Amino acid sequence: MIPLPKRLPILDEISKSNQIIKYGFTGHVINNYELGLLSKYFHMQGHKDKTIYNMIIDFCKNEDEYFNPVIYQNMINKSIRKSKMYKLKSGTMNIPVYVSEIEKIKKLPHKLYRILFTMIVLARLQKFSTARIKEIKRKSHAYYLNMDFNFVLYFAGFSHPTEKESNRIKYELDGIRGFIETNLFSDKSFKLNFADDKGKHFMVITDINNITSFIQYFCVECGKEIVKSKKHDFCIECYKTYLNKIKLESKKRLVKNGES
Ligand SMILES: [Zn+2]
Numbered sequence: 001m002i003p004l005p006k007r008l009p010i011l012d013e014i015s016k017s018n019q020i021i022k023y024g025f026t027g028h029v030i031n032n033y034e035l036g037l038l039s040k041y042f043h044m045q046g047h048k049d050k051t052i053y054n055m056i057i058d059f060c061k062n063e064d065e066y067f068n069p070v071i072y073q074n075m076i077n078k079s080i081r082k083s084k085m086y087k088l089k090s091g092t093m094n095i096p097v098y099v100s101e102i103e104k105i106k107k108l109p110h111k112l113y114r115i116l117f118t119m120i121v122l123a124r125l126q127k128f129s130t131a132r133i134k135e136i137k138r139k140s141h142a143y144y145l146n147m148d149f150n151f152v153l154y155f156a157g158f159s160h161p162t163e164k165e166s167n168r169i170k171y172e173l174d175g176i177r178g179f180i181e182t183n184l185f186s187d188k189s190f191k192l193n194f195a196d197d198k199g200k201h202f203m204v205i206t207d208i209n210n211i212t213s214f215i216q217y218f219c220v221e222c223g224k225e226i227v228k229s230k231k232h233d234f235c236i237e238c239y240k241t242y243l244n245k246i247k248l249e250s251k252k253r254l255v256k257n258g259e260s
Pocket of ligand 1: 220
């Protein structure tokens with residue numbers, strides 16, 4: 001089993017910020033990441049730089065009575081400057097998945113379908129939230145997901161994948177089927193080749209912490225919408241046909257073996 005790294009990527013930064021404000025920094029130690037969230041949060045509320053600075057100093061003093069603002073001055077100022085460039089990721093952000101994307105992946109084995117579905121939602125969340133507040137024109141419509149593949153599997157509902165399984169799935173999606181493309185220089189960055197954000201929405205994900213609960217499954221044979229079965233990836237009719245085929249094949253095999 002792959003041990004999950006201690007800190008999962010935070011998908012819902014607004015809830016995380018509220019949590020910090022209520023309970024303080026993790027371990028009550030000031031850290032860059034959480035300081036950045038606070039700055040963005042205060043900025044989002046419409047406060048001016050000077051006010052944000054004072055709010056942060058007050059917050060830190062409250063956390064640690066020996067807090068020395070002089071030591072952290074640069075770190076705080078830097079986080080305030082950066083807070084103006086990026087939006088906070090929100091767990092209740094509406095993330096669409098497009099019909100054209102679902103069409104490309106819906107007949108895949110459910111396990112692979114679930115992973116790709118999760119990947120496109122995460123990639124879109126990253127794209128939305130890392131968009132600079134001052135819109136810059138993007139040359140490319142490409143979608144990338146920057147995340148450790150084991151985290152991807154975690155968000156797709158695999159609780160304890162083995163290293164071997166994780167690598168096999170990655171190879172199948174990348175090398176064999178070409179739905180994703182691993183970055184040559186980083187194994188934590190994937191280009192999603194099936195992404196296609198034009199046309200109609202298939203659905204809108206409204207709770208980023210429960211992506212898998214939104215997934216609509218299809219029969220891998222006929223493509224009909226189905227309720228997910230634990231046993232197989234077919235609709236009832238196709239499953240019957242499949243079972244009959246297997247029965248017939250094993251009968252044929254028996255006959256063949258009897259002849260020889
Ligand atoms: Zn079917």
